Amino acid sequence: MKKKMKIIIVGATGTMGKHLSSAFEQEHEVVRAASEGGDIQVDITSTESIEKMFKQVGAFDALICTAGPTFVGPWKKLNDNEFRKGIEGKLMGQINLVLIGQHYINPKGSFSLITGALTHEPQLNFANASAANGAVEGFVRAAAIELENSIRINAVSPTVIENSPQYFDFFPGDIPVTMKQLEYGFRKSIFGANTGQIIKPH
Amino acid sequence: MKKKMKIIIVGATGTMGKHLSSAFEQEHEVVRAASEGGDIQVDITSTESIEKMFKQVGAFDALICTAGPTFVGPWKKLNDNEFRKGIEGKLMGQINLVLIGQHYINPKGSFSLITGALTHEPQLNFANASAANGAVEGFVRAAAIELENSIRINAVSPTVIENSPQYFDFFPGDIPVTMKQLEYGFRKSIFGANTGQIIKPH
Numbered sequence: 001m002k003k004k005m006k007i008i009i010v011g012a013t014g015t016m017g018k019h020l021s022s023a024f025e026q027e028h029e030v031v032r033a034a035s036e037g038g039d040i041q042v043d044i045t046s047t048e049s050i051e052k053m054f055k056q057v058g059a060f061d062a063l064i065c066t067a068g069p070t071f072v073g074p075w076k077k078l079n080d081n082e083f084r085k086g087i088e089g090k091l092m093g094q095i096n097l098v099l100i101g102q103h104y105i106n107p108k109g110s111f112s113l114i115t116g117a118l119t120h121e122p123q124l125n126f127a128n129a130s131a132a133n134g135a136v137e138g139f140v141r142a143a144a145i146e147l148e149n150s151i152r153i154n155a156v157s158p159t160v161i162e163n164s165p166q167y168f169d170f171f172p173g174d175i176p177v178t179m180k181q182l183e184y185g186f187r188k189s190i191f192g193a194n195t196g197q198i199i200k201p202h
Numbered sequence: 203m204k205k206k207m208k209i210i211i212v213g214a215t216g217t218m219g220k221h222l223s224s225a226f227e228q229e230h231e232v233v234r235a236a237s238e239g240g241d242i243q244v245d246i247t248s249t250e251s252i253e254k255m256f257k258q259v260g261a262f263d264a265l266i267c268t269a270g271p272t273f274v275g276p277w278k279k280l281n282d283n284e285f286r287k288g289i290e291g292k293l294m295g296q297i298n299l300v301l302i303g304q305h306y307i308n309p310k311g312s313f314s315l316i317t318g319a320l321t322h323e324p325q326l327n328f329a330n331a332s333a334a335n336g337a338v339e340g341f342v343r344a345a346a347i348e349l350e351n352s353i354r355i356n357a358v359s360p361t362v363i364e365n366s367p368q369y370f371d372f373f374p375g376d377i378p379v380t381m382k383q384l385e386y387g388f389r390k391s392i393f394g395a396n397t398g399q400i401i402k403p404h
Contacts, residue, residue, distance in 0.1 A: 079249075079301055092282065127348060130343060131341040134337045135293070139336070145326060
């Protein structure tokens with residue numbers, strides 16, 4: 001019989017988080033974390049807020065993060081200040097979830113972060129996301145050889161997702177990833193045995 | 203006849219920078235930039251300092267960066283605070299050199315940043331560098347499709363370098379890259395026509 005897991009989903013009120021929460025709560029205990037709403041509030045740009053969340057939730061088996069704010073906009077507007085949106089959000093936000101969360105996660109637990117095809121397939125207006133993704137992917141590979149107690153870490157890297165048609169024009173030629181494909185990517189990360197992998201759900 | 207270029211080398215007083223400065227000044231005008239010493243001082247963690255450097259140097263044809271401070275040390279010591287060393291140094295430092303330098307570089311000029319094999323081949327103690335490298339590489343690919351006036355951008359990604367034997371034990375099995383190989387990597391970036399490439403000089 002499959003073990004019932006306690007799964008924290010950070011970004012649970014977003015497009016991806018909602019689908020994953022509904023999918024995984026069929027068989028597992030899901031803790032919905034989000035900046036607003038959900039079961040528990042967390043600001044991933046604050047280490048204090050992250051620490052507080054883990055203290056409140058207690059021991060858990062898996063953490064999914066689908067929250068990754070970055071600056072989207074014209075290259076000409078991109079400066080140090082705008083770049084910080086992705087640095088503090090998708091990059092340090094996710095890395096701090098792991099650096100802090102490793103002290104609360106159960107042995108054999110897993111972290112599943114979110115990156116995206118932009119790491120290797122850039123698109124105009126998304127340089128901040130390409131950089132944040134690249135950092136998270138490099139970190140995932142490095143953390144995989146450092147984490148103890150058989151704790152695993154992977155990233156799921158979709159192209160544009162089907163539920164975000166407002167982005168389709170920015171990703172010419174990209175076949176949108178379905179919510180089901182995305183879910184399968186996270187299933188591979190959480191219920192499989194791999195670590196340090198960048199999982200493409202397409 | 204090959205055009206004489208004005209080449210800024212950031213990190214010119216370091217191991218790599220010294221070799222590259224000596225090599226390129228045979229045929230080009232080299233401006234040695236460093237945190238201390240050199241022809242001009244620059245603190246790449248400060249946008250004001252970067253802006254000031256470009257104002258003083260004026261128009262140029264190529265910028266090489268070999269400066270990339272990151273946190274090296276045990277995973278257990280790695281927290282948000284230590285992680286910032288690579289975020290502000292190797293990551294934002296290099297990205298800001300490009301975001302600001304694009305307004306001073308001549309048409310057809312080039313940026314050549316430094317990353318490293320750790321992006322895809324992690325080693326214990328170097329998670330901060332893996333993340334910083336990954337970010338810079340993602341940024342290089344994205345910037346390549348954004349930069350105007352035929353300005354190019356690449357990264358050179360060596361393994362451990364021969365002049366840094368103090369690091370050999372951290373990179374088991376890595377054949378050290380010679381200074382000459384490293385130089386050839388930068389030659390490919392500066393004098394070739396490629397853009398958005400991660401050049402492995404080994």
